[in-house]
């Protein structure tokens with residue numbers, strides 16, 4: 311069963327973004343570098359049409375560098391769009407983001423025409439981390455300024471560079487079933503929206519296809535051929551057995567095994583993994599969107 315996630319309050323966010331975007335020079339969309347297609351919110355492109363877009367592939371330290379390069383090339387080929395990859399907690403890479411904004415809106419800068427940037431991203435993608443890194447010691451919150459509500463926080467990065475936090479919550483919108491599993495695996499959708507065993511098995515299907523060597527090394531599995539013709543449950547059972555998640559009678563506790571696989575993917579313990587390529591994501595979209 312595909313994961314069903316019904317985001318609330320999107321209409322409120324939509325209106326707030328429409329109002330805010332008029333005075334914005336560059337829209338930054340933070341994406342999870344391990345699932346760039348799935349962590350994008352399709353509504354955003356619709357609402358900010360025409361504004362220069364900076365796609366920030368965050369958590370690059372957890373992602374597969376070869377696949378990050380594919381996603382960067384994909385976004386850089388789009389008109390008015392630039393992509394950078396970074397780890398939001400590192401100050402130096404975050405500064406590249408400021409440079410990239412100046413490149414996208416070269417007519418902005420200086421006290422008379424400060425750069426105004428809107429930062430958007432679904433929950434857990436690293437928005438707070440990035441804002442805190444960029445704020446450093448220098449910036450001050452100006453949430454109590456006239457016309458700026460607490461939800462629409464303006465952060466001064468430099469005298470001529472303002473960052474606006476997204477007004478309202480930008481939830482992920484699941485438009486293909488694979489995105490649901492990838493978002494759940496990454497921790498971006500609520501725990502009550504999915505079953506761990508189901509998500510772990512989908513995760514294992516991707517890992518088996520593209521990163522079997524990492525799985526093998528982490529869980530001391532036999533050769534890939536051993537699992538040929540078997541389903542992902544068999545793989546999960548074997549992982550549970552190796553990790554000692556046993557019930558009475560030698561049965562494996564699949565729930566515990568699933569939690570281990572998901573946790574180790576999120577933490578990067580399994581290795582640097584990206585769950586989707588631009589080509590795969592385009593195929594899923596073409597194969598039909600969820601109703």
Ligand code: G4P
Nearest residue numbers: 368369370371396397398399432433434435436437438439
């Ligand atoms: P949000 O505002 O978009 O909801 O996300 P937030 O900054 O709270 O980040 C969500 C989690 O992702 C945090 O981990 C944060 O440390 C981690 N994170 C953010 N950016 C990066 C990155 O570039 N690389 C890595 N590896 N992790 C990143 P957490 O476990 O929820 O909390 P904690 O570790 O900060 O305690």
